[in-house]
Amino acid sequence: MKENFARRPGRGRAVAVAPRPAPPEPGALAAKVRTMVPSMTRSMQRVAETVAGDPAGCAALTVTALAERTGTSEATVVRTARLLGYPGYRDLRLALAGLAAQQASGAAPAVTADISVDDPLSEVVAKLAHDEQQTLSDTAGALDLAQLEATVDALAEARRIDVYGVGASSLVAQDLAQKLLRIGLIAHAHTDPHLAVTNAVQLRGGDVAVAITHSGRTVDVIEPLQAAFDHGATTVAITGRPDGEVTQYADHVLTTSTARESELRPAAMSSRTSQLLVIDCLFIGVAQRTYETAAPALHASYEALAHRHTPRER
Amino acid sequence: MKENFARRPGRGRAVAVAPRPAPPEPGALAAKVRTMVPSMTRSMQRVAETVAGDPAGCAALTVTALAERTGTSEATVVRTARLLGYPGYRDLRLALAGLAAQQASGAAPAVTADISVDDPLSEVVAKLAHDEQQTLSDTAGALDLAQLEATVDALAEARRIDVYGVGASSLVAQDLAQKLLRIGLIAHAHTDPHLAVTNAVQLRGGDVAVAITHSGRTVDVIEPLQAAFDHGATTVAITGRPDGEVTQYADHVLTTSTARESELRPAAMSSRTSQLLVIDCLFIGVAQRTYETAAPALHASYEALAHRHTPRER
DNA sequence: CTCACAGGTGAAACGTATTTTCGACGCAGG
DNA sequence: CCTGCGTCGAAAATACGTTTCACCTGTGAG
Secondary structure (H helix, E strand, O other): OOOOOOOOOOOOOHHHOOOOOOOOOOOHHHHHHHHHHHOOOHHHHHHHHHHHHHHHHHHOOOOHHHHHHOOOHHHHHHHHHHHHHOOOOHHHHHHHHHHHHHHHHHHHOOOOOOOOOOOOOHHHHHHHHHHHHHHHHHHHHHHHHHHHHHHHHHOOOOOEEEEEEEOOHHHHHHHHHHHHHHOOOEEEEEEHHHHHHHHHOOOOOOOEEEEEEEOOOEEEHHHHHHHHOOOOOEEEEOOOOOOOHHHHOOEEEOOOOOOEEOOOOOOHHHHHHHHHHHHHHHHHHHHHHOOOHHEEEEEEEEHHHHHHHHOOOO | OOOHHHHHOOOOOOOOOOOOOOOOOOOOOHHHHHHHHHHOOOOHHHHHHHHHHOOOHOOOOOOOHHHHOOOOHHHHHHHHHHHHOOOOOHHHHHHHHHHHHHHHHOOOOOOOOOOOOOOHHHHHHHHHHHHHHHHHHHHHOOOHHHHHHHHHHHHHHOOOOOOOOOHHHHHHHHHHHHHHHOOOOOOOEHHHHHHHHHHHHHOOOOOOOEEEOOOOOHHHHHHHHHHHHHOOOEEEEEOOOOOOHHHHOEEEEOOOOOOOOOOOOOOHHHHHHHHHHHHHHHHHHHHHHHHHHHHHHHHHHHHHHHHHHHOOOO
């Protein structure tokens, strides 16, 4: 496309289409429309106003469709786009899509309310996601890095690691054990309180015991931790209640945070998110410190599972 | 396996990507790219990553230009756009413009860097928390509400519910089963593939089977789901790969999203966050629908555990 | 080692959307 | 009524997006 010197010379206003007069604006389109409208012909005004009134809708339209909708022709639509500072309709349309996305995202009214019985599912999803995100930032912000570091160091050099958790926390305990096993450490999660105590008394200095309990008062978890503590193991408590009984027997305490709970959303639910974040931090921390052995171990465990997947597809 | 699905004639197989799988999303594009990239061919991956890396820049490009920039052909670009859920490149471009506008206005630089071996712990915590938050919004944004609703309905009225998951997903499976049990449903999580199949063949119409697998290709989970499917149960797949084999035997597919993975952060890690959010949504949804029985059941299970906590409080 | 096959890939044909051209029409002032 | 000026849209011209199809590459069987 050659230079457009054949442009109409008569109208001084319509010079918006010089080589590059101004970069097409992102969202200040409505304003542009307002300032330009007076200098437009009737047909162009219709187009401009339609576009400004419903960016999202118009972004979905082709020139032809928009022309029909405004009762004008394609040529007029293109002319309007030019007047608004875009090289052509295609670019106006792009800007329109951007504008639509902006005002759509701006319309996020922040969902902090509780989940209620008659919330539609879309609301439930939004609220849950929001709550968990909140829990994550709370946890990350409140984590005691010194305690975390100490725990990581202890884990990285442990001869053997026991993890205690019952109920909802048992899953978190298993998650931690699984992860540590994957990088070559000797870790075991105990769900049965009797077996947990039985194992705990086998621990000695250099071993690590981790207790996970949201309430900090779960006896089934406190007992094995105490046993481990008494036998000289390094003990760690991951709990939402730093003042709970469990911390009495813990060398290191990692505090998880609690989200607002409601009838439909028991505390166990949000505490899990928080606990898992702490677990992940521990895992990464340990993996970093034992990178030489962790990396190949991770790889090996991945390889070992490959044949358990269906072969085809990429 | 036999083809005894004549009982339910209307049942479609392998239709996870039907004519209109999901309306093209506005901003959840980066997430979509991540979930789809693994199932893409090399050339398509290049296109998808270029597009995800510089939405603003790419929005200004024509098919031809983008093809050249990625060293591929127009055909590949269009194919990629299709795979991402858009009718064609034109619409992908529109979405790109929207995304660009969004992140321009958001202006949040975000710490998206990978976690590396020598990051200090404070950095690790921040990055992990951020990544998981990202995963949560991605998942929430990409969740197919219709599928979710259908699943919730099926679960709420199920005579019996079986959940399959192995490895990291087994914890998620257990979590779901635990939660459903708490509100009075008959749910069981199967970790042992043999037992899972054995149980699956006992299912019949009105029962629900849920398979959880990030890869979508875990045979130990696919087999029981197929057995359940063949026996007339309503089947649900929770997977990060909507094109995986598991979806062939699933009446409803719930897609989880995938975060960027790195050497220190295997995919299983972020998929868990995503899976758990889906689980929670299912749980709340079911609890809402069965509120009359769910509320007292929740209360009862809470009471039952009270004596397991140390009496004193601070 | 060769062959046949499956699937990914891009060149080019094809159809559609956008842009440009050009003449018709309306209107004001001679 | 004619003339000049400017708006407007139909249709031609072009750019762009989409589809087709043949090639190429890698793979598994003979």
